[in-house]
Amino acid sequence: MSEYQAAIEQWKTETTMTKPPPLERIDQIHRTGGDPELVSTARAWIIRASLGMAIIGFAGMVGFEVLIHQRLALTGRAMAVLLPIGALLVTMAWLRQRDLAKQMMVRALAWSTLVIGTIVSVFGLIPFAWTGPLISLGAGTALLLMGSRGLGLTSRSFQPMAFRNHLLLALVLATADTGTLLFGSTLQLGMALEFGSPGYFAQSGATLACGLVMAVAVLGIYRLRTWALVLNLLANVGIAFVAMSGYLGLTIPVATALATTATMQLMLPVPILAAALGDPLRDRSPFGRLGPPAVRVGLALMIGISMVGVMVPSASMHYSIWRQGWVDRIHRTWIRGVVKQRGVPGRVKTEVNEGPK
Amino acid sequence: MAEIVPDDAAEAVPERLRALYSAHATAVVTRLRRLTGDPELARDLAQDAFVVAMRRLHEVPDDPPPAAWIHRIAFNLLRDHRRSRRRRTRLLSMLRRKTTGHPALVGQGPTPTPSLAANLDAALTELDQDKRDAFVLRIVEGLSLDEAAQILGTTVQTVSYRTKKAEEIVRRHFEGDPS
Numbered sequence: 001m002s003e004y005q006a007a008i009e010q011w012k013t014e015t016t017m018t019k020p021p022p023l024e025r026i027d028q029i030h031r032t033g034g035d036p037e038l039v040s041t042a043r044a045w046i047i048r049a050s051l052g053m054a055i056i057g058f059a060g061m062v063g064f065e066v067l068i069h070q071r072l073a074l075t076g077r078a079m080a081v082l083l084p085i086g087a088l089l090v091t092m093a094w095l096r097q098r099d100l101a102k103q104m105m106v107r108a109l110a111w112s113t114l115v116i117g118t119i120v121s122v123f124g125l126i127p128f129a130w131t132g133p134l135i136s137l138g139a140g141t142a143l144l145l146m147g148s149r150g151l152g153l154t155s156r157s158f159q160p161m162a163f164r165n166h167l168l169l170a171l172v173l174a175t176a177d178t179g180t181l182l183f184g185s186t187l188q189l190g191m192a193l194e195f196g197s198p199g200y201f202a203q204s205g206a207t208l209a210c211g212l213v214m215a216v217a218v219l220g221i222y223r224l225r226t227w228a229l230v231l232n233l234l235a236n237v238g239i240a241f242v243a244m245s246g247y248l249g250l251t252i253p254v255a256t257a258l259a260t261t262a263t264m265q266l267m268l269p270v271p272i273l274a275a276a277l278g279d280p281l282r283d284r285s286p287f288g289r290l291g292p293p294a295v296r297v298g299l300a301l302m303i304g305i306s307m308v309g310v311m312v313p314s315a316s317m318h319y320s321i322w323r324q325g326w327v328d329r330i331h332r333t334w335i336r337g338v339v340k341q342r343g344v345p346g347r348v349k350t351e352v353n354e355g356p357k
Numbered sequence: 358m359a360e361i362v363p364d365d366a367a368e369a370v371p372e373r374l375r376a377l378y379s380a381h382a383t384a385v386v387t388r389l390r391r392l393t394g395d396p397e398l399a400r401d402l403a404q405d406a407f408v409v410a411m412r413r414l415h416e417v418p419d420d421p422p423p424a425a426w427i428h429r430i431a432f433n434l435l436r437d438h439r440r441s442r443r444r445r446t447r448l449l450s451m452l453r454r455k456t457t458g459h460p461a462l463v464g465q466g467p468t469p470t471p472s473l474a475a476n477l478d479a480a481l482t483e484l485d486q487d488k489r490d491a492f493v494l495r496i497v498e499g500l501s502l503d504e505a506a507q508i509l510g511t512t513v514q515t516v517s518y519r520t521k522k523a524e525e526i527v528r529r530h531f532e533g534d535p536s
Binding site for chain 1 (some may be wrong): 374375378382383385386387390391396399400401403404405406407408409411412433434435440472473474476477478480497503527528531532
């Protein structure tokens with residue numbers, strides 16, 4: 001027997017001498033609520049505090065609304081922020097639930113909040129934009145602290161043979177997009193109620209419809225249906241198109257942000273579809289090793305953009321080319337997209353923003 | 358808020374877990390010891406694996422056998438642990454490298470000749486985690502390529518490649534090849 005083989009045999013014998021932990025200790029940990037698959041109780045409270053920071057950020061928007069308009073009405077921004085505040089409360093409650101769907105939802109809602117916070121910081125109107133960094137920092141820190149704990153849980157509906165991480169990421173991003181679209185829709189609905197404008201009602205309906213299509217895709221992917229992957233692809237293409245063409249009534253920066261996330265999601269199912277079509281490199285995902293660090297870098301980047309972005313100068317309460325808010329003014333939307341389709345003569349004009357008239 | 362609340366009225370340790378523990382605890386802790394190279398960490402992870410198993414007792418399958426199920430839970434926990442501790446370990450090992458070579462701290466006494474097993478332990482530290490996992494499962498535990506690939510969540514080809522590379526490195530360590 002060579003020295004190498006003898007070493008293996010000796011090592012085999014030595015390593016079997018490690019004693020297993022006593023069963024009583026396991027039982028004791030179980031009884032005190034310890035769960036290695038979820039974030040610890042202490043960490044959960046820190047995450048809740050971070051999410052609380054984001055809630056304060058959203059509440060700040062209502063505060064500014066009251067300060068500026070000297071009244072509190074459940075329309076406009078005040079109505080729209082109720083949705084993310086409710087979502088964050090749900091997130092807090094589900095943090096330590098042993099359910100994969102809830103764990104994914106927790107991530108998705110936090111991601112959606114982070115996206116909203118970043119957009120508000122960078123493109124929101126002053127002074128509302130000042131609440132953005134608080135929202136992003138709260139949601140981003142919560143996501144960093146959550147890590148991947150809880151995503152390893154099993155579920156009867158979600159038991160993929162391969163590409164589990166890909167599918168999880170696709171699910172989280174698609175759900176986050178749904179949340180962002182629903183936020184936009186509620187904002188438009190609030191404005192429709194405030195100004196009594198049918199245009200905003202129509203736009204709110206269109207944004208809501210996009211959000212619902214995405215929600216159907218999410219449900220399908222969770223049940224591992226092939227049609228859902230295709231629907232997700234089509235929905236992303238569709239959302240990128242309708243957002244950029246102005247049908248959703250979102251400002252150009254917000255539409256661009258939505259189109260960017262939609263394009264990013266388009267890349268996710270590619271390896272899965274390639275494997276389904278018989279690619280010999282199946283399972284060798286290009287994202288496999290880069291995944292967790294890339295997510296952390298992305299999170300830090302978004303928090304950073306939010307912090308720095310809020311400092312982009314803008315005349316207070318005035319529309320600027322950069323700071324256009326979330327919802328587009330009705331006539332501008334028509335210039336960008338719908339007018340052309342309805343046959344109004346003339347080319348689509350390049351917009352020059354000259355401030356409110 | 359719906360936290361997980363322990364049920365004090367529940368019976369001591371369910372019979373099913375007791376059976377699972379007595380049949381597989383030693384195998385689980387041994388495999389973890391081999392994969393991590395650290396007996397204490399192996400015990401901690403094995404403990405966590407059985408806590409998870411206790412929470413998921415209703416999921417214990419008959420096919421595949423419970424052994425594969427509990428080993429899979431343990432391996433997933435190991436993977437989580439590696440992910441969350443990677444950066445911290447890197448920092449610690451850097452500090453350790455800086456301190457262990459200091460004569461004032463470690464002295465200059467004669468070092469005893471390491472046993473073959475200790476030598477193999479040292480050789481295994483030269484492998485990255487993926488290669489170590491493949492080496493332990495294939496060479497030490499004698500699992501088939503399919504079984505190892507299933508546990509590691511990768512393809513048979515990948516496991517075969519990693520095992521081959523790991524074996525080369527370990528053999529070179531024993532044969533004293535300077536390259």
